[in-house]
């Protein structure tokens with residue numbers, strides 16, 4: 775508490791961080807709606823499909839040494855989609871419950887106290903879940919995994935190497951090369 779300059783300062787910082795998160799969340803939703811407008815929202819490449827469950831199954835078999843076949847994935851791997859869905863819905867839960875906690879007196883006029891208490895618990899539990907996910911799964915995938923240790927700079931330059939494309943996104947690579955071939959011959 776002292777580190778943050780007392781209770782009032784801490785509450786203010788929390789609200790500033792919350793506003794930043796709401797801004798980032800809104801930016802993402804607007805971006806998602808506007809980009810690739812010709813494809814319906816639920817048919818975008820990031821939405822999980824049946825194939826992701828098959829890829830997950832094949833990937834697990836590969837990891838546990840039961841098969842030599844690595845799943846051939848497209849623009850987003852099953853685990854990237856899983857990560858994205860966790861972050862997206864986590865954000866919806868944190869922002870929704872956070873706004874209710876922020877304006878608790880107003881919420882009390884419309885929502886029973888027991889439900890509000892459950893929402894408060896949900897906020898704390900989702901925070902714990904998010905931190906557990908970051909420490910256990912994200913830390914390994916993004917930093918400790920020898921393929922990327924200590925981290926890639928993808929989040930700055932937005933690019934992946936050909937080797938990464940060949941291993942994790944061969945179907946998208948095929949599509950890109952087909953398009954390039956068609957452009958050359960056309």
Ligand code: HEM
Pocket residue numbers: 784785788792793795796868869870871872873875876894895897898901904
């Ligand atoms: C990933 C993002 C977030 C994390 C990790 C987080 C974490 C937490 C935790 C652990 C608590 C304490 C819960 C308890 O008392 O059991 C809390 C309280 C609270 N959070 Fe969040 N939160 C996040 C996002 C948000 C957002 C987006 C808002 C607002 C829209 C928000 C508003 C609040 C409020 C108002 C409280 C009550 C404490 C106070 O009034 O200062 N939080 N948060």
